[in-house]
Amino acid sequence: MLWTVITEERCTKKLTAWKANVICHATGLFNRGKIPAIPGATKFQGRAWHTADWPEDADLRGKRVAIIGTGPSAAQVIPSIQPIVKSLAIYQRSPPFCLPRNDYAYSPLQKFIFTWIPFAHYFYCLYIGWSASRIAYKAFRPGSGVTEIMEEVGKQHLENQVADPVLREKLRPSGRFGCKRPLFLDDYYPALCQPNVELITDPPIEITEKGIVSKPVKQLTERDVNKVKKERMVAHSDDVIIEGLDLEEYKSASDGAERHTEVDVLIWGTGFVVQDWGTVYEVVGRCGKTLGEHWGQDCHTLYGISLVCND
Numbered sequence: 001m002l003w004t005v006i007t008e009e010r011c012t013k014k015l016t017a018w019k020a021n022v023i024c025h026a027t028g029l030f031n032r033g034k035i036p037a038i039p040g041a042t043k044f045q046g047r048a049w050h051t052a053d054w055p056e057d058a059d060l061r062g063k064r065v066a067i068i069g070t071g072p073s074a075a076q077v078i079p080s081i082q083p084i085v086k087s088l089a090i091y092q093r094s095p096p097f098c099l100p101r102n103d104y105a106y107s108p109l110q111k112f113i114f115t116w117i118p119f120a121h122y123f124y125c126l127y128i129g130w131s132a133s134r135i136a137y138k139a140f141r142p143g144s145g146v147t148e149i150m151e152e153v154g155k156q157h158l159e160n161q162v163a164d165p166v167l168r169e170k171l172r173p174s175g176r177f178g179c180k181r182p183l184f185l186d187d188y189y190p191a192l193c194q195p196n197v198e199l200i201t202d203p204p205i206e207i208t209e210k211g212i213v214s215k216p217v218k219q220l221t222e223r224d225v226n227k228v229k230k231e232r233m234v235a236h237s238d239d240v241i242i243e244g245l246d247l248e249e250y251k252s253a254s255d256g257a258e259r260h261t262e263v264d265v266l267i268w269g270t271g272f273v274v275q276d277w278g279t280v281y282e283v284v285g286r287c288g289k290t291l292g293e294h295w296g297q298d299c300h301t302l303y304g305i306s307l308v309c310n311d
């Protein structure tokens with residue numbers, strides 16, 4: 001099979017056609033941000049951006065900031081901006097497991113041992129490689145014993161770092177370890193305990209000119225739900241996909257009442273579109289079928305890297 005790849009030079013718009021027997025797509029998974037379709041998002045008068053699209057001139061000092069999502073991106077952003085912002089409202093849909101990172105600088109003694117004791121550094125690297133592959137492998141297999149240990153370590157980390165019982169319950173993971181990407185952070189929970197931070201667990205159901213309206217799931221009216229459902233019809237763009245807001249996924253503790261949180265900046269920490277099989281550009285086979293259509297919901301490749309497509 002001979003593929004034709006047509007590329008367009010960004011500045012000059014010049015088109016070039018390339019012929020190839022094999023195409024290697026290395027465009028990654030995390031290249032299209034995902035933003036939930038919350039009614040009113042276009043009305044917001046402050047600045048808003050996705051974690052993957054951080055503006056170079058962003059200055060959060062003294063600002064009232066909201067961040068939606070508590071995945072690894074948001075969880076790394078939160079401790080770094082918490083000390084400089086005036087207030088930080090964090091909207092959490094479901095609490096992730098967070099385990100200690102135990103990050104530390106190697107001491108002069110360790111560096112001396114690695115440098116002067118033969119094979120010490122080599123065996124240390126072997127140990128890291130072995131533990132990362134063997135322990136991590138088992139950690140994602142419930143019943144292996146390691147999953148249960150991870151869950152216990154996560155729970156202990158929460159007990160050790162969060163003294164407020166209400167906040168602790170909001171942060172207590174409800175699922176099993178490994179169902180979603182766990183966090184390995186020492187500064188995430190402490191940042192959430194700071195007085196300028198608030199963890200909001202009710203769904204954000206509307207964005208206004210000045211901020212975000214959230215409401216406990218049990219108090220949602222039919223009108224609220226319909227408004228959110230209608231918002232799913234919004235358009236897609238190349239860089240960002242607007243995804244429907246699934247209210248049923250909000251199971252965590254309630255904040256008590258409807259509230260409007262005024263903010264100057266809104267940060268979307270809501271992840272990426274990763275289940276949209278195909279590539280970020282259209283690849284069309286001999287019979288006119290795109291790669292996305294060929295795969296459908298079931299993405300098969302040989303050893304995860306190669307594909308013969310006769311369509």
Ligand SMILES: Cc1cc2nc3c(=O)[nH]c(=O)nc-3n(C[C@H](O)[C@H](O)[C@H](O)COP(=O)(O)OP(=O)(O)OC[C@H]3O[C@@H](n4cnc5c(N)ncnc54)[C@H](O)[C@@H]3O)c2cc1C
Nearest residue numbers: 025026027028029030031051052072073076272279280281
């Ligand atoms: C915030 C963040 C932090 C992460 N931290 C870690 C970490 O600490 N450790 C870890 O192991 N993993 C981490 N990951 C995951 C890791 O980044 C990815 O697994 C890894 O980068 C995947 O490599 P890749 O080469 O497949 O894709 P990418 O690194 O995403 O590279 C894809 C490339 O394709 C280009 N591209 C995309 N579309 C087009 C197009 N249409 N035309 C031409 N070029 C295109 C992009 O510009 C990019 O250069 C992190 C991910 C994120 C988002």
Ligand SMILES: NC(=O)c1ccc[n+]([C@@H]2O[C@H](COP(=O)([O-])OP(=O)(O)OC[C@H]3O[C@@H](n4cnc5c(N)ncnc54)[C@H](OP(=O)(O)O)[C@@H]3O)[C@@H](O)[C@H]2O)c1
Nearest residue numbers: 036069070071072073074093094181245246269270271272
């Ligand atoms: N240092 C690192 O290793 C590192 C750092 C950052 C990122 N990463 C990688 O990058 C990947 C992406 O991380 P990410 O944090 O950007 O995305 P993510 O893991 O997909 O997390 C997205 C967050 O947004 C929430 N969310 C998504 N859709 C929502 C909606 N409609 N309404 C409300 N909340 C919604 C999710 O809630 P739910 O939890 O309820 O789904 C989750 O908290 C990770 O899997 C990781 O591999 C790695």
